[in-house]
Amino acid sequence: MIERLLPAEVSCVETFTDPPGVELFPEEEAVIARAVDKRRREFTTGRWCARQALARLGVAPTPLVTGERGAPRWPAGTVGTITHCAGYRAAAVAHAEKVASLGVDAEPHAPLPDGVLDAVSLPAERAHLAELSATRTEHHWDRILFCCKESVYKTWFPVTREWLGFEDARIEIAPDGTFTAQLRKEGVDQAGHPLTSFTGGWLVDRDLIVTAIALPAR
Known part of the structure; x- marks a missing residue:
């Protein structure tokens, strides 16, 4: 699913199960020792x-x-992101150039x-969700909004090394x-x-929501 949301230069891998027999490096084992x-299954997969x-x-x-604020430390010259929820794990990586x-x-x-x-959205976003829900009742737009905001933060932090709150980005779906x-x-x-906006994609498939952003290199 994830490859449908990202450009060709991004390498994506996803799985809906936890493969058996996956071994971690000792440095990674230390991260999840307790x-x-x-x-452990989320991290390993x-x-x-x-x-x-x-x-x-x-x-x-x-x-x-794991590096600052829990973000993975990627090999030199690469960028990436990892996500997981019940029944789904995925990673996307690309050359930083x-x-x-x-x-x-x-x-x-x-x-x-x-x-x-109410805790994760702006009043304008809640009005926007109401408009979407009036015509497209098959989707849970509140969860889609939350998922979009999470992908925004994951894109923002590696570039700025600064916190971004839910109120710091207004999403239009x-x-x-x-x-x-x-x-x-x-x-x-x-x-x-200056960073002023991001654009991304979302999809609903197999009872899952996936959102993705690829910020082009300049």
Whole structure:
């Protein structure tokens, strides 16, 4: 599914199960030494997806340890993103000379728990969701919005190394499977250019929501 949302220069791998017998590097084992089984499976399969995707770019296997704010540390010259939810794990990677940052998120296609939407959205976004829901009742637009915001943060942080709150990006979702994020916080990319907006894609398939952003390199 994920490859439908990203350009050809991005290498993507996804799985709907946890492959048996996957081995981690010792540095990665140290990260999850005390993790519960669910977290261990998410972490392990996510790293498996990432290494498969990196191999397609010609990058040799290497430890992918956790860095600042939990983001994976990618091999020099590459960018990437990992996501997981129940029944789905995926990774997307690219050469940094072609893509500046990647943000992918996956969520179950189900309504957000009570009270969450108000905490993660702006009033204008809630009005926008009401308009979408009036004509397209088959989708859980609140969860799609949340998924879009997660992919925005995953794209923003590796470039700026700064926190981005839910209120710092206004999302507009188009029924055609695209979305835009107008950034309400000042930031610049690694070349010093202002970051004002991101564009991405979304899809619903197999009872899952997947959103993705590929920020082109300048």
